Amino acid sequence: MKYSIKxxxxxxxxxxxxxxxxxxxxxxxxxxxxxxxxxNLSSNQPFSPVAVVLHNSGYNGFTLGxxxxxxxxxxxxxxxxxxxxxxxxxxxxVLKSTGGMGIITPGGNETLQVQGMSTRPRLSLxxxxxxxNDAFIGLNDVDLSALAKxxxxxxxxxxxxxxxxxxxxxxxxxxxxAASGEGFNAARDDRDFISIHPGIVSQDDGLTTSALDASHRxxxxxxxxxxxxxx
Amino acid sequence: MKKSLTTLLAISALxxxxxxxxxxxxxxxNLTNAIYFTPLLVAAHNSSTHLFMEGSTxxxxxxxMAEGGDISGLSTDVQAVxxxxxxxxxxxxxxxxxxxxxxxxxxxxxxxxxxxxxxxPTNDGFVGADSIEIPTKAGTYxxxxxxxxxxxxxxxxxxxxxxxxxxxxIPADPGTNAGTGGTGVTTTESNSTVHIHRGxxxxxxxxxxxxxxxxxxxxxxxxxxxxxxTVN
Numbered sequence: 001m002k003y004s005i006k007x008x009x010x011x012x013x014x015x016x017x018x019x020x021x022x023x024x025x026x027x028x029x030x031x032x033x034x035x036x037x038x039x040n041l042s043s044n045q046p047f048s049p050v051a052v053v054l055h056n057s058g059y060n061g062f063t064l065g066x067x068x069x070x071x072x073x074x075x076x077x078x079x080x081x082x083x084x085x086x087x088x089x090x091x092x093x094v095l096k097s098t099g100g101m102g103i104i105t106p107g108g109n110e111t112l113q114v115q116g117m118s119t120r121p122r123l124s125l126x127x128x129x130x131x132x133n134d135a136f137i138g139l140n141d142v143d144l145s146a147l148a149k150x151x152x153x154x155x156x157x158x159x160x161x162x163x164x165x166x167x168x169x170x171x172x173x174x175x176x177x178a179a180s181g182e183g184f185n186a187a188r189d190d191r192d193f194i195s196i197h198p199g200i201v202s203q204d205d206g207l208t209t210s211a212l213d214a215s216h217r218x219x220x221x222x223x224x225x226x227x228x229x230x231x
Numbered sequence: 232m233k234k235s236l237t238t239l240l241a242i243s244a245l246x247x248x249x250x251x252x253x254x255x256x257x258x259x260x261n262l263t264n265a266i267y268f269t270p271l272l273v274a275a276h277n278s279s280t281h282l283f284m285e286g287s288t289x290x291x292x293x294x295x296m297a298e299g300g301d302i303s304g305l306s307t308d309v310q311a312v313x314x315x316x317x318x319x320x321x322x323x324x325x326x327x328x329x330x331x332x333x334x335x336x337x338x339x340x341x342x343x344x345x346x347x348x349x350x351x352p353t354n355d356g357f358v359g360a361d362s363i364e365i366p367t368k369a370g371t372y373x374x375x376x377x378x379x380x381x382x383x384x385x386x387x388x389x390x391x392x393x394x395x396x397x398x399x400x401i402p403a404d405p406g407t408n409a410g411t412g413g414t415g416v417t418t419t420e421s422n423s424t425v426h427i428h429r430g431x432x433x434x435x436x437x438x439x440x441x442x443x444x445x446x447x448x449x450x451x452x453x454x455x456x457x458x459x460x461t462v463n
Contacts, residue, residue: 064457065260065328159452161264163328167447193328195264198450199430207435207446220452 031117033231034144036125038100039109039224041156044215046176047137047223048079048128049100051088054114054121058093061124062138064194068162072194075126076134076162078175078183084126095121103130115231120145123227125157130176131212133169134162134190135197137222144227152228156221161197166190169201169210179211196220253337255365256461257317259346260330263451267326267405268358269300269349270319273333274309275341281361282309282345283425289381291396293347293425297357297381299394299402300349313339324351324405341365346376346458352390352404352444355381356428358456371461375454380420380428387415388432388442401443408448410437427453 034054040047053061061084062072071084081099088097095116104110104127114123121144129135137157147153165173166189175183197218201207204214255275261268274282282305283293292304306316320333325348335344343362350356359379366372380386385399390409393400399418416432433446 064262065330158454163264169447191264191327195328196262196452196454198264198448199452201433201435201446201450205446209435220454 029117029119031115031231032121032144032229033113033115034121034123035111035113035228035230036123037109037111037226037228038104038125038127040104040106041221041223042106042129042218044106045129045131045218045222046106047104048075048130049081049102050104050110050112050125050127051075051081051084051097051099052112052114052123052125053088053094053097054116054123055088055091055094056118056120057122059088059091059124060141061088061126062140062160062194064160066194067192068164068194072126072136073134073162073164073188074184076128076136077165077185079128079130080184081126100127125225127223129159129218129222131174131178131216132176132200133167133173134165135159136162139225142227144229147227147229149229149231152226155225155227157223157225158220159197159218159222161195163190163193163195164188167198169207169212171211174211178216181211253340253365254463255335255337255344256332256463257335258330258332258459259325260457261325261327261455262457263327263455265327265406265408265448266353266451266455267324267351268321268456269324269351270302271321271325271331271346271348272296272302272305273317273320273335274306274314274345275335275337275365276309276312276314276343276345277341278343278362280309280312280314280343282347283359283361283379283381285361285379285426286424288424289383294355294381294383294396296347297349297355298384298396298398300351302347305347314341315339327406337365344460350378350455352401352409352449353428353431354386354388354399354401355384357381360458366460366462369462371459374458374460376456376458377453378428378451378455380422380426382420382423382425385418385420387417388444389413389415390443404444404449408445409443410440410445411443412439413443414439414441416441
């Protein structure tokens with residue numbers, strides 16, 4: 001029990017992989033339920049409906065340095081999480097996926113719930129920053145196995161670049177309220193791998209063709225995520 | 232209370248651990264969108280050795296690494312105090328989005344790990360880790376590294392081949408996304424110690440403006456690298 005608390009604290013510090021190689025001799029499969037509270041920490045970047053995936057080891061919604069899946073490309077360019085969730089549900093390692101109720105405004109939050117049977121549950125999530133070409137906040141493969149009932153893990157999610165659309169910032173290419181331009185486009189006219197997002201330039205900083213202003217700029221982290229085990 | 236107990240246990244475990252050979256499997260990933268890492272230096276060393284220190288003036292050898300990508304001086308420094316080094320594991324540039332995996336054989340019981348490589352295109356930016364305490368317990372440990380400014384050169388953002396220490400300018404953009412004709416962003420460096428890099432400014436004019444860099448391509452946000460250490 002003490003171990004769980006200590007390890008949860010370590011994981012919150014960002015060294016979640018410390019969990020490997022430790023403890024857990026209890027291999028019985030048990031049902032666990034988690035609430036996932038997502039708070040938008042940006043100044044003017046509404047989040048598209050979040051996709052949350054509870055899974056076992058072996059599923060990756062995205063991998064840094066690798067190509068985005070078709071579903072992630074759609075999520076990151078248009079905010080539509082349906083294909084991302086369909087892809088997750090088709091993966092045998094996925095226990096449960098769910099989509100958010102709607103947009104999470106800057107400063108706002110939404111609490112989602114996922115439930116599954118696993119000895120070592122993991123969680124991934126993604127949501128687009130809609131006033132961008134293809135920026136998204138994400139968590140990838142967070143190990144929840146050390147989290148006991150009523151314990152919480154507080155994480156901060158970084159902002160990634162899906163790498164599938166050039167960061168032109170033009171009005172025609174930004175689907176969010178700042179421009180109401182195009183969302184998904186199947187063309188991949190950027191470097192086609194996932195990286196840490198380089199940030200918004202904006203017209204206020206000299207990119208005259210940008211539809212965005214200084215309020216749309218951001219830095220890491222983009223979101224606060226509180227994961228609580230309720231069962 | 233639990234925390235302090237944990238810390239005490241960790242300290243005592245370290246202080247009683249005998250010096251022994253320890254092989255580390257290391258994976259380093261460039262997380263940026265369009266910034267290249269010059270040949271990496273990864274070094275295990277004792278607790279009093281540093282490739283660089285935040286808020287301290289860069290050594291001459293750190294300057295050579297940060298302005299021109301030359302790791303030979305830093306490597307010699309570490310080996311002079313019985314450090315173990317891996318030089319250039321990627322065999323050249325570590326491109327954006329790419330990982331390099333390698334082993335570091337620590338045959339002298341060094342307790343700390345440091346990393347450095349120049350960021351291109353920058354004037355004197357580098358990815359760095361200063362003295363990560365090497366875990367002693369078997370397992371996989373992940374760290375995220377920031378971009379530093381060596382504080383030794385003004386960030387004028389002019390690509391002119393200037394990689395020699397003390398020569399103003401950026402050696403090159405391996406990604407060939409840069410422009411020309413920039414008049415220079417600045418001629419001064421307001422913090423002459425090692426500090427967090429403020430990032431490239433760039434502009435959207437490929438043949439003029441004040442920077443040769445592209446503001447839509449050459450910026451970044453921290454972290455710029457992921458370092459995974461596996462202790463076997």
